[in-house]
Amino acid sequence: MINVPRGTEDILPSQSKKWQYVEKRLNDLSKRFNYEEIRTPLFESTELFQRGVGDTTDIVQKEMYTFEDRGGRSLTLRPEGTASVVRAYVQHKMFGLPQQPTKLFYFGPMFRYERPQKGRTRQFVQFGIEVLGSADPAIDAEVMAFALECYKTLGLKSLRLVVNSLGDAESRTNHRNALVDHFSPHKNELCGDCQNRLEKNPLRVLDCKKDREHPAMKTAPSIFDYLNDYSRTYFEEVKTYLEKMDIPYEEDPNLVRGLDYYNHTAFEIMSDAEGFGAITTLSGGGRYNGLVQELGGPETPGIGFALSIERLLLALEAENILLPVEDSLDVYIVALGTEAKREAVKLAFDLRKSGVKVDLDYMDKKMKAQFKTADRLQAKIVFVLGEDELKNNQISIKHMETGTQIEKSLEEAIPYVKESLRGGNADE
Template sequence: MKAPRGTQDLLPGVTEKWQYVEEKLKELSGRFHYQEIRTPIFEHTELFQRGVGDTTDIVQKEMYTFLDKGERSITLRPEGTASVVRSFVQHKLFGSPNQPTKLFYIGPMFRYERPQQGRMRQFVQYGVEALGSADPAIDAEVISLAMNAYQTLGLKSLKLAINSLGDQESRENHRQALVDHFTPVKEELCGDCQNRLEQNPLRVLDCKKDRDHPKMQDAPSILSYLNTNSNVYFEKVKAYLDVMGIEYQVDPNLVRGLDYYNHTAFEIMSDAEGFGAITTLSGGGRYNGLVQDLGGPETPGIGFALSIERLLMALEAEGVVLPIDEQLDCYVVALGEDANLKAAAIVNDLRQAGIQVDKDYQDKKFKGQFKAADRLKTKFVLVLGDDELSKNQIAVKNMETGEQETVAIDQLIRHMQGIL
């Protein structure tokens, strides 16, 4: 038996890296005053059809959808925003006096796509959503948080691209310009883009198959169709990024793959050598109409999501070594039946006192127990034999220096807390 294609087992030695990264992201979220939300792993399919968009590849091709025993259509969540907004509406978080509502999540998502390095069918996303503010300053805050997520962990080869998708009026004008631009060569485009041209022409610009088509190079830019309000909004976002010292590039062809985005859109990419052909690490943007689409009041929102898998890939590509302590605090070596019995009590007491400790459970000889302690990179070995037991003492050996001292068993906890 093997794990299903597109999934992976994270084994000891790897999980510690995940734990470290996730804890750092939680700490960072707290500094920006974002609180954790946990939503179900599966939702009603309609949520993603309405929230993500019927014309997206996610809804059309990539969702894990099935009928439950009540004949209800259920989908494993392919992304986090729709679930967070659904929860925001369901629990009337918009009624809280503390606005905007600032939330973050970490959890598994599911998409049926061709597995490749850094892209799995089950993957883990960290994301944030800020709901209830139309201030360009919070767009800059969310972008700053996204950049900090990578920089805090030591990444340096980063590129931030931003764009404006404009408001509804700007998008409609741009939409018609795209239709007029691509219609003469419609038959030269891939089947998906031929459908997109009718349903959501903006997404033609995001096509991987047709990105080298000559018409892509001179496609109408959304920036040429921004009305006054949209242009002013985008200029304010850039001004906030400037005063925060965040470097960026304006990319007129940057579009997000989900239907709910408007105004600010952004992506963060890795420039690290050897990272791979797909350089995008994360992306996000503003979605002012999504809360209403899911049954809530008119509420602006902005957010982003990043893949933990791709984050770890970027760390590896840049040679960043995470400061993970792989050493074991203590290992108890016991010789003799009575000593083994006492060792169990000592191990339990040390653990109760918050000290990391282990012992032999395979009836190894003295030398074998020391070898086990060495393999576990143990800081201190506690040796208990019949002689030590008769004196109610235990030997404490520093494995780095080789120094050894004898300590009264009833003073062991205090002694270990002191030297650790």
């Protein structure tokens, strides 16, 4: 027997209905915020992620699925969505569109080679948004409001928004130098990854899971002490907009995102639901001014966030939220005899073309077994068509909830069912 690769999973029909429901709600929410969908390839040039995500990140150094194609080109399964969206933005010159900023959303599988655990797999599905072209603090607040609404629209309540400012280039450089001075005396006490990060990207030391309890972490220089006037004013404006929308938030000067392209606003949404797990982060995002230029485009500010559908579903489970997934069938056709079966196949097709959800027996079951199948499928209405009914151009229609059973001509069956499913009185 061949099983799925480690770190991947099959989404079976009982679960895929939940996925479809969640995806539809997020799609509808995107329309309300006036975002348009973009779809990018599953794999890209490896250079895109090396430049866009950053050589010093764990993603690029340890987690990417990279391979050579037959032409000798290095390609990588996308580990995140932002770099691909920005690449498409630059390649198709979307910065020249009359409507700015460009507001985009995406769904799709991402791939990272990391240790599989609950809610964290090697293939996972992300929903994300990107806004390109605006440096307005109000759009930062909109992106965070959007992220929160993704969870609230599905009923989640145990949510916490954590925000930070990483500052502009000047602020980051000053903070970087302070971090190097602070951690250098403790370099040999840090893990191998952090020793490497201290040389290349010391901000990432603050994000280390292994060294989080090291005393030097608690006394590390705060970015807030190194924000210049512009960065400080910008962050204050972002928070003002959040307050205007009555969105509570917490400030955390040690919050850093795992990708090199972030600056200014950074945020995460946490779940405080009991039983959700040790890793409480549901989603995160932030501003990435400079990424468009890095990928060959004009100077363009950007901001976005992404969430994992898998972790969203786990959060719903932790809060005992049942999604109103439609599991019932409109009509099940019980057919008895060869000629009745042929007519049933035609009738089922005609019903489906009329927008009715319908099925019938393909296993040559007896009448009693067919009714059991109708019950299992939670059919609202059952058609019974036998040789006698067929001779008289009649069909028996049973409403399963009430037990009411009536006879109709074959020509009347489809209009009757459509009216009944709309909630009208089909006999009036």
